[in-house]
Amino acid sequence: MRPSPTGDPAGQPAGRTAGGSRGSRVKSPEQLVAESGGDLEGHGLRRTMGLFQLVCFGVGAIVGTGIFVGLSDSVAEAGPAVVVSFLLAAATCVVTAFAFAELGSAIPVSGSSYSFAYATLGEPTAFLVGWCLLLEYGVSVSAVAVGWGQYLNELLESLVGARLPEALSAPPGDGGVVNVPAVVVIGLAAVLLVRGVRESARATAVMAVVKIAVLVLFCAIAFTAFEAGNLAPFAAHGVAGITSGASIAFFSYIGFDAVTTAGEEVRDPRRNVPLAVLICIGAVTVLYCLVALAAVGALSADAVADQPAALSLIVNEVTGSSFGGGVIAFGAVVAIASVVLAVLYGQTRVLMSMSRDGLVPRIFERVSPRTATPVANTWIVAVVFAIPAAVVPLEVVLNLTTIGTLAVMAVVNVAVIALRRRYPRLEAGFRAPLFPFVPALGVLLCLYLMWGTGGRTWAQFAVFLVVGAVVYVLYGRRHSRLAGGRGDRVRGRGGPGA
Template sequence: MIFGRVKSLDAILATAQKKSLTRSLGAFQLTMLGVGAVIGTGIFVLTAEAAQKAGPGMMISFVIAGFVCAVAALCYAEMAAMVPVSGSAYTYSYAVMGELVAWMVGWALILEYAIAAGAVSVGWSGYMIGFVQSNLHIIVPLDLVRGPFDGGIINLPAMLIAAIVTLLLVWGTKESATVNAGLVAIKIIALTLFVIVTLPVIKSGNFTPFAPLGFAGISGAAASIFFAYVGFDAVSTAAEETKNPQRNMPIGLIGSLAICTVFYMLVAAGVIGTVGAQPVHGAAGEVLSPGTPALSAACRSIQDGAVVCSKEALAWTLRSVGHPFIGWLVGAAAIIALPSVILMMMFGQTRIFFVMSRDGLLPAFFSKIHPKFHTPHVITILTGIFVALFAAFFPVGLLADVSNSGTLFAFAAVSIAVMVLRRTDPSRKRPFRTPLVMITAPISILGCIYLFFSLSKETILLFVGWAAVGLVVYFLYSKGNSNLGRGIIDSPETDEDAPPQGVPPFPGAHTPGYKDA
């Protein structure tokens, strides 16, 4: 115990058993779901953001971000296999470090899921507008496809896709595992085509200067690129719906991360080697930040364009090297597949809210179920409104960085929890043990701290402000209404607090135990 009330692992597992969800996901499904969640806006869009911060040095940035995720994944795997219940880092923290830390982790996860959904929406918008303009030759006014921080007024396509996904979640969409696997396949095929086409025509000269902005630029890009790996931890939110979680959760977590890392390194090399990835500077030679009006203005003066200026970096690269049809395919793949990532992120958000509401830390109406659609419509609509507003007014890079701040906090908390639990409950069965935990976990924690402080000052201040608001909410409401604080260790399941019906516990998973909408 570190801060106050701790909900024992036995109580958490008992509650989850009484309010259980159907276990139907295997190792392959989890891995595919992880790949489907991870491969999204990060690699399709943030490649341009990373190039502006680090140039070709973003290759090192991918290695740094991937390494931090790898050690964090090993910690997640132990906790997820040992505590196979919904709630992810929030639940693990509640069991080990107490209610206050758990609340702060859950509060930080709002940044991870809701704002990440907004970032993916903006990424989808960039590919959709690029597709329309390059294939249908329809010029869309810049003011209507970019927010005010990015040289426009409002991003209507991003707002629209967020609204559509929200309606689907309220209605109770039920994708089959086959459909999800198909979407994952589309993304993998698109990236494979990109690699096959670009690697043979790489020019070594495009890799110099390798780090035009020094190691600080590489660190800043790593902190942003971290978003490209976010999603593998969401596999742990499906632990309660996994067959044999002691075996399958570690496979799903680490397997999906390994597959994605290989693709990311190859794709980044393809972009740098074919069209170059040098940052764009201002008129006085100053470094311009991604997603700012100044960069947008500088980009408009570049006659042939640059990858750092593109909102659809991979499709733009392919068109630039004489493969417009494959560029069309990659753009189409992003347009088709990215909405499933938005859906996953938004569902992950409602799942975290549901578990926190089940513990009494949030009002009961957050987990209220629609009488017809059998979905948690109240919190889904509220989440959708905020996601749509984020997407409408903020650039993808800023949203990704803010999302990363919450994710890094949660990852560090899980890594601490693994070490603490090894000392406080050493006899508990651990189907998967983090190798060299007293080395791996501290490396994960230090890596998260390093990436967090590599984010922009504005992002760090936003996170601190968000955390302060979370503390106020906790002490004004959650502490007094907590089930654990009121002595309620477990409670019988009723229709009102039953798990959401109609939507699979993890988008893409067809779960027989769920009612049809």
Template sequence: MLLDRVKPLDAILATAEKKGLHRSLGAFQLTLLGIGAVIGTGIFVLTSEAAQKAGPGMMLSFVIAGLVCAVAALCYSELASMVPVAGSAYTYTYAVMGELLAWMVGWALILEYAVGASAVAVGWSGYFVGLLDNSLGIHIPAALAAGPSAGGVINLPAVVISLLVTGLLIIGTTESARFNAILVLIKVTALTVFVAVAIPVMNSEHFEPFMPTGITGVAGAAASIFFAYVGFDAVSTAAEETRNPQRNVPIGLIGSLLFCTIFYLIVAAGAIGATGDSSFAQPVRDAAGAFLQPGTSELTARCQELAGMGHEPLACSREALAHVLRSIGWTKLGNLIGLAAFLALPSVVLMMMFGQTRIFFVMARDGLLPEKLASVHPKFKTPHIVTAFTGIVVTLAAAFLPVGRLADYSNSGTLFAFAMVALAVLVLRRADPGRARPFRTPAVMIIAPLAIAGCLYLYVSLPLIAILVLPVWGIVGLLIYFGYSRSRSHVGRGIVDVPETEIADIEPPIPGTE
């Protein structure tokens, strides 16, 4: 049977204790970790994408995406407190619904972490290019600052930052991540300054019409904005390195998500209402009055045409928040926002790539991937092979694809993983009702189905190409599973614990927690 390979929870916990990672993280560190992973390209860059899809209605999009993440976080909290080991959704699925579905979740998480890191790199590129242009007068040619669909050839800054982060992770996460807590502070301070300047000059008339593209546009924007919340599950990925995970993981998950949701709504309100131009946050239309799709060459051409007329709407900017402040006369503050994004966004690239290596580590520990992938560099003590492989994938995607499209691809994998976690909670409640649950999802028969339905709703609201990415990616994953992984699985071979000699320990600390 295809669903008969379930790894017992007791075996997973025993393996974690025997071959696990050092437990050193507390609730405050986990919350910082969550905030650091969440606040990034989503709010700094995808505000433009949301404005094109929904106009001022993106306020409602933030609420929808935040609610879906909230119910998913409650499900994550129960499983993370019960199974405090590395691997996140992959491990939970393995323990509840078996190896095949666990493989599919782990495979989908590559979209979340690796492709997500590419999206952040492209977002960073936009702020970097704008910062050089506005602060130093250095202009990077469009051909080298964007991919083909955005009117360029290759996004060179995104390539450079991806390779730099890869190199730092190979050299050592301790050396590359000591400033993570400082970078979180920089991001939060920058957004606070934005709110302090934008909210007092907000004009309620700029919110009309509130939903120019209707509920379809709002749902589409919510599906894209969902990327702005991705990262909170990195907290559960760190469960194996957490002190008292039964208490601290739920606090870290829900605390970071609540903080970011409130912050996002206030920032979005300021972006929409601050400018003196009532059409600033409305979607860009073509000459015939039809709404243009984000990430297309048609939108790029129209934005260039509008810029030539002295009008650059929010949807046309690659550095949304800095652009808003410059448009209301705060040029220097806008440049400072750009500087903050320039300094802080690489930490999100690092966190996402770090999370990807953690997923690969656990899959290799289970025998589903070549154990060579989890080998440790003799000098740097990091999983250099899998880090280099991840870095190549991230770099290629960032070089040629626009940020919105990358975010949508990433979301398709993330939504699948989140839905599987919610389903796992329901299955485990029935299959093992007596197991201790330090954190119990409240009203689970309501919350878990809402999480599944919410993930499905956002998934079908993605652009068609992003919807198709998941099944195509899944087919590739199934070919690898049946061609390689299934026959080498530890569980399939009757090994429920990892032999001491079969895989090296990987013990780099979580970024920012040293």
């Protein structure tokens, strides 16, 4: 990085220490990178992923339950205007993706939003961001896994003419009692993750290619039965319906920021991380809009609304057989499994970063020397989030995940503004365009979609944040290694104040 007049490579203003002499407890980007092991290897993690694998990882984290299962819920709210809902959700993600791309290239470590907040807004905010990431990554694993059983049944029925008992495969509250397939898919993902990042990346790449091919096949089939009349009335439920539909559709995009959690395991992260973020969000947006348009054009919005395994239903109706629906179901089974894998990975890496800082117990930062993976961390996360996947209704999980993710994204847009002000000479492989207009727009769009989740979800989220604040005061603040002087020792290696 270019040296600044103050002697700080990050360009931090003189007199402001990474340790937060004014009580802010801020870590500089230099310090975060140094603690992660710099640009080489750190804490047992190995740089094994290239751009293609990272893009596949990102697509693997995004395309899953949201489009295969949640599409029908968005259609129920917005009607044929569901395409606009997907575009509105995509706009929120695109402007935020610029912020993630800049932050990911400037601070290429494994903590994603948590680390970005630590470098710009301070430790208390960073902890609450990490707490909210439990919703985006951890709880979304539960939400994604819940939908796996529905498509697994569709696949079994098309192959052998049998289904798993509804009590053991349907979402709790929707006919199910204990969702066994959800627990199974989380367990399988955990097994693959503890074997190694290289193996997980290869599996994710294969699954990403399969599910994109299946969605393209769906569009090809559904557009053969497209009828313009099915799009009228277009905005049957008005602007409120489009907004509510966008809040639900947003769940379909959750996961693109998981790319930034791989910052310590990617080759040339300052180039590849921002490229992967932007490629993923662009490709997925085009694909989702085509799928939504094909779905409501082939089968009216009323027929699609609130239908489980809607894409298989549409293909069966169009082709007049169950074979095509079976192919779609196979794609959904693969897609949802890959999302569980990618998002479970993201959660473990965030907890690893928080553990390094002392904000959560040290067991989460331990890496196996044999597999170079956080084995205990992975199994703890898998077990903890398999429980809500088995017994919590899908709607509750979806709404909490959505509002938590939107809150994190709003903070990330604020963080990129703070990054430019706090570290004006910091080198980054990407710069958000039209600064500061784009990140400010990102904050507003996130708040707008958060409003669309409803009052009950806001109340649940408020309780969640209060619990997080209590945990920080009682545990995180007392055990913070930055407060204990560890930050000063790291600064001596070239961070602020050196």
